[in-house]
Amino acid sequence: MKRVTxxxxxxxxxxxxxxxxxxxxxRSGVSEDAEARVRKAMEVLRFKSQTxxxxxxxxxxxxxxxxxxxxxxxxFMVEMRNYVEMLGGNMAAQGxxxxxxxxxxxxxxxxxxxLAAINPESCMGVAVVAIDSxxxxxxxxxxxxxxxxxVTLVSDVTPSRRFHSVGPNNVGAGRLAGSLVGKFARxxxxxxxxxxxxTLRDQADRRLGFExxxxxxxxxxxxxxxxxxxxxSTVTIEVVRKLLRxxxxxxxxxxxxxxxxxxxxxxxxxxxxDDIAVVVHELTRHARRALVSGTFDAVINQNYxxxxxxxxxxxxxxxxxxxxxxxxPVQLDIYMRDNxx
Numbered sequence: 001m002k003r004v005t006x007x008x009x010x011x012x013x014x015x016x017x018x019x020x021x022x023x024x025x026x027r028s029g030v031s032e033d034a035e036a037r038v039r040k041a042m043e044v045l046r047f048k049s050q051t052x053x054x055x056x057x058x059x060x061x062x063x064x065x066x067x068x069x070x071x072x073x074x075x076f077m078v079e080m081r082n083y084v085e086m087l088g089g090n091m092a093a094q095g096x097x098x099x100x101x102x103x104x105x106x107x108x109x110x111x112x113x114x115l116a117a118i119n120p121e122s123c124m125g126v127a128v129v130a131i132d133s134x135x136x137x138x139x140x141x142x143x144x145x146x147x148x149x150x151v152t153l154v155s156d157v158t159p160s161r162r163f164h165s166v167g168p169n170n171v172g173a174g175r176l177a178g179s180l181v182g183k184f185a186r187x188x189x190x191x192x193x194x195x196x197x198x199t200l201r202d203q204a205d206r207r208l209g210f211e212x213x214x215x216x217x218x219x220x221x222x223x224x225x226x227x228x229x230x231x232x233s234t235v236t237i238e239v240v241r242k243l244l245r246x247x248x249x250x251x252x253x254x255x256x257x258x259x260x261x262x263x264x265x266x267x268x269x270x271x272x273x274d275d276i277a278v279v280v281h282e283l284t285r286h287a288r289r290a291l292v293s294g295t296f297d298a299v300i301n302q303n304y305x306x307x308x309x310x311x312x313x314x315x316x317x318x319x320x321x322x323x324x325x326x327x328x329p330v331q332l333d334i335y336m337r338d339n340x341x
Contacts, residue, residue, distance in 0.1 A: 012041035018313045018325050024094060028305055062096045064315050066153070066308075067114055067128040070102035073232050074258045075284040077105075077129065080304040087308065096312065099123075105231055106199060108133050115139035118148060125149035125315035127166070127308075130157045132201035149318030153311050154302070155202035164314040168302050168330045170202045174209025174256075176332065177279045180298050181210075181252045182218035184277030189220045190249040195229040195239055195263070196256030203256045206281075210254060221252065229259045236262030244270050255280040264290045283335050291337045299335045306330055 010020045015034050022030050023038040030038075041047075068081045081100055088098035103110040111128075112135050118126055126143065130136055130152050137160045140150050144161040156165040181192060192214065196203040207226060214221055224247065229236035236259030243250055244266065253276055255263050260280050267273040273295045280287060283301040290296040310327035317325035335341070 008045055009038060009041045009047060012044055013037040016325065017322075018316075018327070021094075021313070021316070022309065028303075029309055060095065060319070062125075062316055062319055063099075063123050064096065064125045064127070064312065065099045065101060065118065065123050066311070067101045067103065067111070067126060067130075068153075069105035069129055069231075071105055073234070073261075074105060075286060076258060076282045076304060079284070080129075080308060083305055083308055087312075091312075096316075098312075106131060106197060108135055108199075111136055112139040115143055118143055120146040120148050123148055124319050125151065125163075127151045127153045127311035127315060129154045130201075131155075131199055132157050132204070133199060149315055151311050151314045151318070153307060155200045157201060163318045164326055166307055166310045166314055166327065166330065167202065168332050170205035171209040171212075173281070173300055173332055174206035174211075175213045176209075176300055176334070177206065177254050177256075178210040178213030179217075180279045180300075180334070181254055181277050182214060182221065184279075184297050185218070185221060185251050187220070188251055189222075190251035191222045191224050191247045192252035192254065193224050193240075193243045193247070193250055194226040194254050194256060195236060195259065196226050197228050197231060198226065200231075200257065206256045210256075222249075226256070229255070229257065229262065231258035233259045233262035233265075235259065237266045238262075240266035241270075244272060250276060252277045253279075257281065260284065260290070260296075261286050264295050267295050268293075283333075283340075288340060291335065291340060294337070297336065301333045301335055302330050303333070 006017055006020050010017050019030055019034050020038055023035050066084045069077050084098060084100050101114050103114050108131050111131055116139055126148060137157050140157060141161045144150055150162040152162050152165045154167050198204050211223055214223055227239045229239050240263055278296045279298045280296055281300050283299045287299045307330055313327045
């Protein structure tokens with residue numbers, strides 16, 4: 001009896017290979033109609049999980065690795081890593097083998113060492129949350145020259161020879177934050193504090209978009225120089241405390257990266273949270289509580305599950321030499337207290 005392949009299911013359902021893969025592995029990003037067609041095709045073809053090929057290209061295994069910053073202080077990255085590890089257990093039966101490595105957040109040397117240690121004999125593709133620097137770019141390019149596909153995840157490295165970048169339009173995210181802070185400020189003049197790390201491309205892009213909007217549409221607001229919170233809540237709390245001490249006219253705060261717990265604690269102890277418009281990124285449990293309490297006004301969120309799914313899709317596209325299977329940019333959501341999921 002002829003074995004059922006992913007291509008057979010995709011052809012019968014009239015969907016892409018990536019869609020079939022997502023349905024089989026229970027991942028997000030598939031419409032109800034597409035999932036129903038895939039399920040129906042599986043019935044028509046008498047699909048059995050043990051008879052499906054490990055991939056659409058024969059018995060090929062996809063040996064993929066993720067490199068994610070470690071540490072308990074960045075909730076978004078912790079949740080992303082947990083999701084990759086969960087998927088690894090679910091996807092192995094279909095021939096997608098996932099591994100996870102980590103490095104100290106913003107530690108350029110450790111990241112380049114991890115990239116250099118990737119073995120092309122055991123790894124086909126790497127998804128990395130990267131630092132935007134020359135040594136990291138060189139490490140990525142060296143890995144590509146050895147035949148390993150590289151996808152940047154969340155934050156890009158340019159120029160580099162990476163195959164694809166998975167994440168949102170971060171200049172657009174910064175513009176969105178600028179519009180929100182400007183509107184929340186209610187046409188009052190004052191200073192706007194910015195916290196972020198310019199060694200990360202996503203945060204540098206967000207700053208650019210933010211400043212474009214504020215300078216063009218809210219010229220009466222003064223943007224203060226960016227202060228590096230190192231994506232660390234213990235550093236960020238001191239940064240925000242200093243801003244509050246030195247700028248009595250502070251009416252807006254934009255945390256470009258992580259460290260939201262530090263922002264929350266500093267604002268709440270100051271008793272000034274009701275006077276300052278605060279926009280941050282990522283709807284973690286801490287950010288959610290701050291929206292409910294009124295400490296934060298808005299959270300711009302990127303779905304880490306979709307980003308991981310897209311990274312896997314992009315790396316499989318690299319292995320299969322199929323650029324038509326590359327995923328789209330990640331969409332952003334805006335959450336306020338009244339529309340929390």
